[in-house]
Amino acid sequence: MPPLAAAIGAAAAILVAVTPAAAADFSDGVHQYARGRILVEARAGLSGDELEKILKTHGGGKRRKMGQSNLNIVELPAGASEAALVERLRRHPAFKYVELDRRVKSTLAVNDPYAGSEWHLGKIGATTAWDSTQGAGVTIAILDSGVDGSHPDLLPNLVPGYNTHGNNTDTADVCGHGTAVAGSAAARTNNGAGVAGVAGLAKIMPIRVAYKDAGGGCYAYTSTIAAGITWAADHGARIANVSYGPLAGSATIQSAAQYMKNKGGLVFVSAGNNGVDENIVPSNTLIAVSATDSADARAGWSSYGSFVSLAAPGAGIWTTSQGGAYDGWNGTSFASPVAAGVAALMMAAAPSLDGAAIEQALFASAVPLGAAGRDPLFGHGRVDAAAGVRAVLARVVVADTQAPTAAITSPAASSSVSGTVTVAVNATDNVGVDRVELKANGTVVGADIAGPFSFAWNSAGVPNGMNTLVATAYDKAGNATASSPVSVSVANAVPPPTADTTPPTVKIDNPVSGTVSGAVTISVSATDNRGTASLMQSIYIDNALVSNGRGGSLAYTWQTRRWMTGPHAIKVVAKDAAGNRASSTVQVVVVR
Incomplete structure (x- = not known):
């Protein structure tokens, strides 16, 4: 796609390369991980220089920022132990989390070239929803093996994307998986040929995060996926779909998903095709989707568990394939983009609603298939496009006048502190906390956008003696509440006085x-x-x-x-x- 690739120009150069591991991946007996790099997120307020000093103290490593987010890839020196460094840094108070860079595989189950029927569109009420919206004005980022840019059912909907695996603009499909996933979400409608995606007038942003190994498998890394999510969020996508994993247990992916959610978007991920309970802790940062068949039963190969948010058709999904072809595909790889397409219809129908509101309506309008409430097999239920669109069209926007609450839980009042201090804040809201800002003596020194809210405050930046900390929580409606002030005694070493001619x-x-x-x-x-x-x-x-x-x-x-x-x-x-x-x-x- 040279014309599309060229369109992003110099802006693409801001993303640091996430290249394949320099040496063979290693295993802990359960997962594969990349050699030579780890993933970290520092607490709000910690500067890049301070982060690099900490890394140097613990054995070296060069950090590289993911776009405009607070996520960092740390490249390690030769011979360093990834697992050992992760264990050391996990205990450091300056970090929200530290983890290895896990390799994940596409969640394709079986390719059935004779399916030949888009049964799922009727099952989820997409054709009824199309009377109101077909997804125009919404961009869906497809984080996958690339997309066939010449496919006639995809070409009209494509916008410029990026390749986070190779740090370039080559988004051609290297495995075929991404082309099929893209068509499930947003193959062109009303063009007299081929298939129809759930949101056929939505735009498709191809982001290649994967590579094809010698055995023919299609793999990505946590780092390439997280970089893709942040790139998509920074370039206007409202929805991101990742059909690899399962990913829901990764702190890095959750942080990247929260970054997109804070920009009004949503991230959908496939539950996996292992046919077992994955034992992953539920998350409210992303939407994990299990697969159903034409009888609204869980597909036997679909993974499940308390982390599942939604279910969607994933068996025999007729969609686009490389070379202008069409095939039937199976896997949670296709349930996830079907659900993402439903969300795109809802966003297009009610563009004033943010991602959190769309998510609430998506869950509330789903067809319950299992136990009451959030079921481990189907989450909140199987997606219903018609009901979802009705829900957002009928939604009455009620002004949010209730302010959040905020309280500094650490350090304790009147305690003595020095150096870099971890400041923890408890903030809640009736709808959701948008951000928390920390002030030291009236100056904002950090802003955190995702709970648990915490800061790395450099106390060397204030005079010795009693200093006052205040945390202010904001919601999206602009309501704000400041915490009760907490005064602490700062005691840092003071350099002797001499003539100062050195600029800061x-x-x-x-x-x-x-x-x-x-x-x-x-x-x-x-x-x-x-x-x-x-x-x-x-x-x-x-x-x-x-x-x-x-x-x-x-x-x-x-x-x-x-x-x-x-x-x-x-x-x-x-x-x-x-x-x-x-x-x-x-x-x-x-x-x-």
Whole structure:
């Protein structure tokens, strides 16, 4: 797809390569993992420099950021033990989580070339839903082996994508799996040929996360998938589908899914084809889909368990295949995009609703097939496109006037602290907490978008003595509540006084150059030879001052929807007590 690939231009270059493991993968007896890299997410407020210092202390490693998210891939030095480093870093208070980079396989079960019937469209009420919507205006990211860009039933719906496996724009299908998955979700409707996807007027964003091994298997890594989800979220996709796994137990995937959810989107993943209870803990960050047959029974090969969110048809799904062909396919690989297509219909019917509201309506409108409530075989039930679209069209948007609650649970009031301090916050809301911001002496030093809410606060950025911490929780309606203040005694070593002619150093940790959308956390950090307690930092957008504060850390939540689309310059200026100054600038492009 050279024309499509070229269209993304330089913006694609912001994503760091996620290449195959340098050496053979290794196994713990249950899963395969990549050699030479691990995955981490630091707590909000920890700067990139501080993260790298921690990595160096624990044996080295070069971190690489995934797009505009807080996820990082850490490339390890030769000979380092991935498992040993994960165990060491898991105990460090600066990290939300640390995990190995697991290899996962496509969740294809059996290819039946004689199925020949799109029975599933009638079963889920798609044809009725099409009277109201066919998915126009919604982009579905297909994270898979690529997509056949010349297929006549897919070509009209394709938009530029990316290849996170090879760090390039080649999204051609290397296994055939992605082409079939894409057609299940959004093969073109009303074109007089081939098949119809569930959301036939939705756009398809191909993101290649997988490779074909010597044995013919189609595999991806947690790192390539997470990078694909964040790329899709940063480039306008409202839905991402990942038919690999099972993935629901990965902290990295859950964090990437939450990143997309915070931008108003949803991530769908296949439950797996092992035919067993996967014993995965349920998550509210992504939607795991099991497979049903034409009799609304669980397909025998479909995995299940308490982590399953929904069920959808996955047996004998007639869809697109490479080379302009059509075949019948089986697997939770196809149940997941069918459910994703239903969500796209609902989003198109009610574009003002965010992902969380669509998810609630999707679950509430599903056809219950098992035990009351959330069933381990079918989750909330089998998707019903007609009922889902009716639910969102009839939804009365009631103003949310109830504010969240917030409380700092650690450190304790009047406790003595120094260095990097872990600050834990408990925040709740009747609908959902959008973000929590931490202030030290009135300056925002970090913003966390996903619970459990916690921060890595560098206390060296404030004067010794009593300092006050306040956490403020926000919901999507703009309601906010500040916690009761917690005062702590800071006791850091103070350097002896001498003439100061050395300017500070300052850096914008987030965002990086590239595209941004929605609510963007601008995080900056500074260092100085005299310490950071007396530093004054100021953040500018297009030369307009938007935030300032004292200390080594400063954060600002930029609501890009209030700004024009196109290029903008983010600049930070740091000034020390002696008047020495330093600045740093990042160019970004606001997209809708």
